[in-house]
Amino acid sequence: MEELIQMIHRMILESLGLENHYDSHTKSLVNSMRFLKYYKDSSDNESSIALSSHQDSTFISIVCQHNVEGLEVQTLDGDEWIHATPIANSFTVLAGEAFMAWTNGRIRAPIHQVKLTEPIEKRYAVVFSTTPSFANDMINAPEELVDAQNPLLFKPFKYYDYVNVKEDYGSLKAYCGALVTISLLLP
Ligand SMILES: O=C(O)CCC(=O)C(=O)O
Numbered sequence: 400m401e402e403l404i405q406m407i408h409r410m411i412l413e414s415l416g417l418e419n420h421y422d423s424h425t426k427s428l429v430n431s432m433r434f435l436k437y438y439k440d441s442s443d444n445e446s447s448i449a450l451s452s453h454q455d456s457t458f459i460s461i462v463c464q465h466n467v468e469g470l471e472v473q474t475l476d477g478d479e480w481i482h483a484t485p486i487a488n489s490f491t492v493l494a495g496e497a498f499m500a501w502t503n504g505r506i507r508a509p510i511h512q513v514k515l516t517e518p519i520e521k522r523y524a525v526v527f528s529t530t531p532s533f534a535n536d537m538i539n540a541p542e543e544l545v546d547a548q549n550p551l552l553f554k555p556f557k558y559y560d561y562v563n564v565k566e567d568y569g570s571l572k573a574y575c576g577a578l579v580t581i582s583l584l585l586p
């Protein structure tokens with residue numbers, strides 16, 4: 400799994416022309432694995448939200464749904480939820496806020512949720528994630544990704560400081576979004 404995660408990081412960095420950052424970037428990662436179990440009340444005939452909508456804080460999360468659907472990803476315009484239908488022998492990869500900030504918004508952290516619909520009563524999932532290491536958790540977009548057309552979107556921040564207060568702020572933008580000034584040229 401670690402190999403797969405590293406490969407995904409490499410593919411993202413290569414697609415952004417950041418090969419020279421690969422070694423320092425991968426050295427600053429830690430891997431984690433979570434086992435999740437969801438229940439739906441059997442008296443509840445409607446679909447129910449088992450995990451409310453959120454953006455992951457991580458760099459990436461690899462979700463294995465064990466062939467029981469439920470993961471839904473919101474479209475960018477916020478109008479629709481796309482079902483991430485489980486496919487045998489495959490995983491769903493989600494980018495998180497750490498990657499969104501580090502790539503200066505090139506990689507988006509989608510809003511997602513878990514919804515259980517009839518007849519599902521129980522669901523297991525395994526999530527493998529990468530986050531910054533405790534020793535080096537500063538998230539600072541490489542200068543190659545910041546220019547006049549792509550101003551810095553998030554001020555440099557310490558990842559674990561943010562994770563500790565994430566619930567109070569509600570979004571990374573509210574925590575450290577950089578002010579984008581728009582100058583109007585009046586005639
Ligand atoms: O259970 C899933 O499919 C997704 C879990 C998830 O989004 C999370 O743990 O952050």
Ligand SMILES: [Fe+2]
Nearest residue numbers: 453454455511
């Ligand atoms: Fe998530």
